[in-house]
Amino acid sequence: MPSIAPETASGGYVVGSPVERSNSTRCTPCIKCTAPRHSNAEPRNLVVCIDGTSNKFGRKNTNIVKLFAKIDWDPADPALPRQRAYYSSGLGTRPKAWHVVGRSQRWVSNLLEEAVAWNVEEIVQDAYGWLAKEYREGDQIYLFGFSRGACQVRMLAGMIYQVGLIKTVTDRQVGTAYEHYMAVRSRKLHAKDTASAFKQTFCWPDMKVHFVGVWDTVSSVGLGKEDVFLSSSSSAEHACHFRHALALDERRVKFIPEY
Known part of the structure; x- marks a missing residue:
């Protein structure tokens, strides 16, 4: 991915990031990632944070x-713009009430989820659904993730770029959008044309993720590495700004960070 030189404020924060509030006097909307909005609309920052395994x-x-x-x-x-934020814990952190009752059953479920990563799609779709429910024209979207969560927010940015962000939110529509996105990444016949038609029919026009910030992207989502997941999110065109912090001395094979 092409590197983008970061712009930093006096306090060291990246200019425009949600934590650079005390050092800023006014947030100028990014013309690359926001659609025209009604003059009475108040732009907001929508922040998605997804944790690691x-x-x-x-x-x-x-x-x-x-x-x-x-x-x-x-x-x-x-x-300064108002902000809305969403946090998702990582794979293998299902709470007690989710699907399993017994302690041993929950332990086995979380262990399998860590190993096989069967919850990747659910986490991405939940975050996408939250954004779709919250988004208004003019809002700016920020995505942050760590480890496998970094891979997931990069997938989310790619999904929004390829199929758009739906206006009318239902679980079925979110699932359909994800299916079209994965079809594009798998290079299925006519998948790009179908995704483009879906985007024009159901999604907000001319909107894009403003900022993606990740720590140590890990794309292994099961027993092996899934190239389709990383390739779906490796292009800087999916967001206006991309920043990646890497642990270059990581030696665990399953968790070696990737670009």
Whole structure:
């Protein structure tokens, strides 16, 4: 992926990121990723954070949780945009009430999820559905992820780029959008034409993800690496700005970060 030189404020934060609130006086809408909006509409930042495998809020938190905690939901300065945020814990962190009742059953379920990563699609679709419900013309979308969560937010950016963000939200429509996206990534016959037609029919026009920020992308989503997942998110054209922090000394084969 082509590198993009970061613009930093005096405090070291990336210009325009949701945590760079105290150092900014006004947020200028990005003309590359926002559609024209009604003059009475108030632009907002929509922030999606997806954690890595087995990661969730606890005594030892990842950068994803720390970033989420720093989001200024309701800035005092009226010149700054309001913000809405979404957090998803990582693979293998299903709570007690989800599908399994017994402690041993839940442990087995989480262990299998970590190994086989059968929940990847669900996490991506849930985040996509939240964005579709919240989005208004003029809003800017920020995606942050760690490890497999980094792969998932990059998939999400690719999904929005390829099939758009639906206006009318139902579980079935979200699932259909995901199917079209994966068909494009699998290079199925006529998949791009079908995805383009879906985008024109059901989705917001001329909108794009503003910012993708990730730590240590890991695309292994099961017993092996799934090239279709990483290739679906490896192009800088899916977002206006892309930043990737890498642990270059990682030695665990399954968790070696990828570009």
